[in-house]
Amino acid sequence: MDEFVKVSNLVKNYGNLCAVDNLSFSVRKGEIFGLLGPNGAGKSTTINILTTLTEYDKGSVSVAGLDTVRDRNRVKAFIGTVPQDIALHPFLTARENVRFFASLYGLKGKKLKEEADRALAFVGLEEKGDVRTNRMSGGMKRRLNIACGIAHRPGLIVMDEPTVGVDAQSRDLILRSILTLREEGATVIYTSHYMQEVEEICDRIAIMDRGAMVACGTEQELVALATDRKTYEVEGKLPAGLDRSGLCGRILLLPDVKDARFTEREGRCVLEVATALEFDGFMQLLQLLEREKVTLRGINTREPNLDAVFLALTGREMG
Amino acid sequence: MQIFMAVWKTFYRQKANLFFTVFFPSILVFILGTLLEQWNTAEQRIPEIKIAYVAEEDDPAFLKFLKETERQGLLETERVQEKEAALEKIDGRYAAVLCRETGGELVLYQGADSVANRTLQMLLEGYSSMERAAALSLSQGVVPKEASADFVTGERLGVERSMIDYYAVSCLVMILFMGGCIGGANAIYEWKKDGVFLRTAVSPAEKTKVFCMAVLGHFPMVFVEEAAVMACSALLFGARYGKGVLENLALLLFFFVVGITLTAFGMAAGLLLRCQPVAVMMPLSWTVLFFSGSFAQLKIDGITQLMPAWYIQEAAFDLTLFGNYTRALSVGGICLVCFVALTAFGAALFCRKRNI
Secondary structure, eight states, X not given: OOEEEEEEEEEEEXXXXXXXXXXXXXXXXXXXXXEEOOTTSXXXXXXXXXXXXXXXXXXXXXXXXXXXXXXXXXXXXXXXXEOSSOOOOTTSXXXXXXXXXXXXXXXXXXXXXXXXXXXXXXXXXGGGTXXXXXXXXXXXXXXXXXXXXXXXXXXXXXXXXXTTTOOHHHHHHHHHHXXXXXXXXXEEEEEESOHHHHHHHOSEEEEEETTEEEEEEOHHHHHHHHOSEEEEEEEEEOOTTOOHHHHHHHHHTSTTEEEEEEEEETTEEEEEEEEETTOOOHHHHHHHHHHTTOEEEEEEEEOOOHHHHHHHHHSSOOO | OXXXXXXXXXXXXXXXXXXXXXXXXXXXXXXXXXXXXXXXXXXXXXXXXEEEEEOOXXXXXXXXXXXXXXXXXXXXXXXOXXXXXXXXXXXXXXXXXXXXXXXXXXXXXXXXXXXXHHHHHHHHHHHHHHHHHHHHHHHTTOOOOOXXXXXXXXXXXXXXXXXXXXXXXXXXXXXXXXXXXXXXXXXXXXXXXXXXXXXXXXXXXXXXXXXXXXXXXXXXXXXXXXXXXXXXXXXXXXXXOXXXXXXXHHHHHHHHHHHHHHHHHHHHHHHHOOSXXXXXXXXXXXXXXXXTTSSSSOOOTTTGGGOHHHHHHHHHHHHHHHOOOHHHHXXXXXXXXXXXXXXXXXXXXXXXXXXX
8 A cells, every 4th residue: 555654634632732733644655754843843742643652632543554543552563663752771781672672562582682683783783782771872872762663673663853962973874774774665754853854864744833734745845835946156256347237147048047146245246046946057057157257266055945945834934 | 571571680780779678778777776775675674573472381373373473583572471560561671562361362562662563463463363263163163174384384485586686677667668669669650761661652562461570570679678688687687587497488478478569559659650759659658667666666556556567567576576477477468469459450550551
């Protein structure tokens, strides 16, 4: 089936607070689905409902065709959770932690030991298997946190901000591990504050705000919702007597160029060239500038990101 | 098995646990037993009691009674012929004068020493009751059997105990209460705090089984705790528990049952508490122990006897001092029932809780 996870008209209230407001989305099998939004958007509540930790008021949620209420235990066996807060026994070793949590999913004996070792190797902790958790660094704990969630080879892995507070090396390792999980056929739901991560690894992204879905799609689809252009900022030395408006006019003649203007920025003269998102005439632009005897010092590309998307769609910054 | 091992390993890998459940109680037994030994004395000293008595030769039971009391060191007696002369020496040479009057009545002429008077009254009441019972039996034609034993069996309690022995038992009860209630509740609190509860909640594992295994995981701790304290206090400080191996094994088993029951209580309570367990369990345990007369001379009729710790202590003292198993069996049986009920209750709570 294509829709591995299906959320339909989901509603969850905490008293007068509407945490999830008529939310609908689906996740395809084998994709990495990003859930993005500011604090209080309802991401964690949605995650908790998906993992059967929290009940919902209205709507329906299904995983692999199983309803999360009627078939709760069968759904739980499918899901691996990597919670936002590190959830580990501090006085057990890495290996003992993985074995403990994997045993909750029915693994035992030789298979338990093998899968625990595999999970540790997957996150790069195979040599730290006998180290107690309370003696590990934050990055190692985060990786172990992941290992505990995937040891039983779940079909759906739900990761709630798995890279919070980790060093760059651990973060890279975590992101590469997630990509590997996808290659192995797992479906991943990934929430994060870090847009760069979401942009980097997610196949599709859902943006939430105040409990509701703002937009959902690939990064390109989302960006297209907010804006239809990107901007090149060219800094350079202009030849004496250059006709600036004439130059802008000639740049405008290039295909997919929407605007060209000179601006002053901190005492420097910057040429801003706004193009369509699909503009591929960058070399032509450079050649034109060369012909006009502009000495280039630097070119900066300002492409719209999800921040801009959120701002365009909600009128607020993601924060 | 993973759950069982995790609970056990979490316990013994924390040095604080080992200190507070093994070393500290053993030292406490020693400190309380030696320091307080001098403080726990009677309010009044029973003086040496010398009495004069007047009796006929054909009153063998009475004479034998007096002789035996003197042999046991309870009284010093002097037989006199003249009652009047002896009466003049009361509060001087004699504390009291005891006479078998005409008609067979025993009369005690008391002095001013109230402690001596109370002591003598108690002794004589016992003897008088026995005399009346014997007379009644004879009047009804019941011929008493010839007994080889004396009327007053010269048997001491046979128990010599010190304050260390008392506090050894008291401290064990204290440890079981604190360790069980606080330790059990803390185990659940740690599971919540460390996120273990969360992972367990989202897993398909049978929650009842998980909780029961967590309770079972505390069994080795309870056993090690009490065995270590008993061994340390006995070997290092000379504390005495039961008289023989059997009594000591029975005591070990009894305390084990008590310990696991209190642990189950602590774990069930831990599921209900929303704060640090120590904040609730510590004052609760101390209050129960205090009003049980463990560490204070406080004994309030009607309240002390309601305290579970009091029953446990009394049962333990019965077993250690007198080798009497009855109370230990009944208290242990009640504890077992409570253990099952508390574990079932805790498991039901654990199943219902889906979030921290």
